[in-house]
Amino acid sequence: GAGARGSGAAGSAGARGAGGGATTGAAGASGTWASGVTGAAGTGSAGLTAASATSPTTRDDLRSRLARWTLSEAEMLGITGRAALSSHGRALLGPAAEAPQAPPAAAEALATAPPPTTPAEAAALAAEAARLLAPLLPEPLDHVLLQADLTAVAPGPLERPLADALGILAEIESKGGATVYRFTPASVRRALDAGRAADDLHTFLAAHSRTPVPQPLTYLIDDVARKHGHLRIGAASAYLRCDDETLLAEILADRRSAGLRLRRLAPTVLAAQAPPDALLEGLRAMGYAPAAESAEGDVLVTRAEAQRTPPRTPPAPVPDGPPVPDTTLLGAAVRAIRAGDLAATAPHKPPATAGTGTTEAATGARLPRTTSADTLATVQAAALTGSAVWIGYVNADGAASQRVIAPVRVEGGYVTAYDHTADEIRTYPLHRITGVAELADEPG
Incomplete structure (x- = not known):
């Protein structure tokens, strides 16, 4: 009723304050209102008039504006x-507002009196306000005058169910003391769309x-x-x-078509809730041979997708300079250089004399040449003895090199030795060793 609308107005006015100012503003509004209540007898209120007249000219803070909005x-x-x-x-303010002739001390208490906080208290105040209003x-009327x-x-305010029904069945043409409703084809169609029948x-x-x-x-209806x-x-x-x-009809009667949710639209047309692909697969699984058609009614021909060559992977970019060597590569290079220096500079023992099969003297610049024996x-x-020797070696490609090795085992036509050049254990075929010479001193 009007009491509920009144309480809603006070609430909407109080909600206009933002942040912490809302609490202060609400207190100021209730204080301004309550101070006017003490002089309000029903025909005039000096307090409310003074509050609404003086506040705009003297103060313009949030509390004053909130009070003016509320009033x-x-x-x-x-x-x-x-x-x-x-x-x-007055009933919306609660029992504290029932003493308009309260002394100043009571007015002070009224200004700080808290509003109802529970839904039951608010409902009771709204019911009392509605009873007084x-x-x-x-x-409210339960009838209209059809012309x-x-x-x-409507010669007056209508009951809510009747007003709601007429709001759907007819258009409001004018309002005032008597509301005029006009029936049109569109308004009647709206009522039929809402589920009402002509009867x-x-x-x-x-x-x-x-x-x-x-x-x-x-006739219109x-x-x-x-x-x-x-x-x-x-x-x-x-x-x-x-x-x-x-x-x-056979497809509709088949239980396997239940998942397709088919229904007959015409004697020769069925509608399905399944997508076209699922409908095709479902009918084919049932043993039928359907064909898909386009929106124009032409049969769609499905072709296997051609296998295309995958896109080429772009080549890795070539760096401007040589790659930066890592620690392993640098270590191997240092060992190779040191082993080469050792093989080239280490003093060699003189080769065996003639009678032992030596064919050529070994020098520091040439590969040693000895017989197989x-x-x-x-x-x-x-x-x-665990000593190191200097050998000449020809690999499978025919490239000759000299190496400093420390033999570990000799058997089956192969020698297993520690290669100072490669810094690892390797196995060499004896028939690829061109010659061997002992070092004058052991390598450090």
């Missing part, structure tokens, strides 16, 4: 009138009209109802059409 909304909603608090408005308002020009006149509308108008229902209104629903709109993911109605004997002796 303005209260007057707009009928809680106050001519700057005086009404009886139903009820004698001042006209009684031949397709209008209905229901005839019965409703006859029950709530103090005048007979005019024939033009009856019947004409709109006759055309309503002839066209139907729905959603379908796919359709199935066939000139053989018996085949479509001398090579085998020298390598076996080095393996027994």
Whole structure:
């Protein structure tokens, strides 16, 4: 009722304060209002008039503006009138506002009195305000006056169910002391869309009209109802059409088609809630041979997708300079250089004399040349003593090199030795060793 609207107005005014200012503003508004209550007797209020008249000129802070907003909304909603608090408005303030002639001490207490905090207290105050406001308002009516020009006149405020029903069935043409409703084809169609039937509308108008229902209104309702629903709109993911109605009936009766959610739209057309691909697969799984068609009705031919060459991977960018060597590469290079220096600069023992099979003297600039027997004997002796020897070696590609090795084992035509050049254990075929010479001193 009006009491509930009054309490809502006070709440909306209090909500306009932001942050911490809202609390201060609400307190100021209640204080300004309460100070005027002490002088409000129903015909005039010096306190409220003074508050609304002096605040705009003397103060413009949030609390003063909140008080003015509250008083303005209260007057707009009928809680106050001519700057005086009404009886139903006083009920919204609670029991503390029932003493308008309170002394200053009581006025101070009223200014700081807290508003109702529980829903039960607020509901009780709203009910009391509605009870006081009820004698001042006209009684809601349960009837209208239907006229031949397709209008209905409400001679007063209507009951809520009747007003809601007429708001759907007709258009509001004018408001005032008597609200005028006009019936149009669009408004009648709106009522039919809301689920009302033509017979229901005839019965409703006859029950709530103090005048007979005019024939033009009856014809209007019947004409709109006759055309309503002839066209139907729905959603379908796919359709199935066939000139053989018996085949479509067989598909509908098949339990395996339940998942496709088929229903008959016409004797030769079925609608499905499944997408076209799923409908094709489902019918094929049931043993039928359907074909897909385009929007123009042409049969769609599906072709296997051609296998295309994958895109080429772009080559890795070539750096401007040589790559930065890592620690392992640098270590191997240092060992190779040191081993090469050792092989080139280490003093060699003189080769064996003629009679031992030596064919050529070994020098620091040439590979050693010895016979196979001398090579085998020298390598076996080095393996027994653990000494290092200098050998000439030809690899599988025919490249000759000189190495400093420490033989570990000789057997089966191979010598296993520690290669100072590669800094690792390697195995060499004896037939690829061109010659061997002992070092004058052991390598460090």
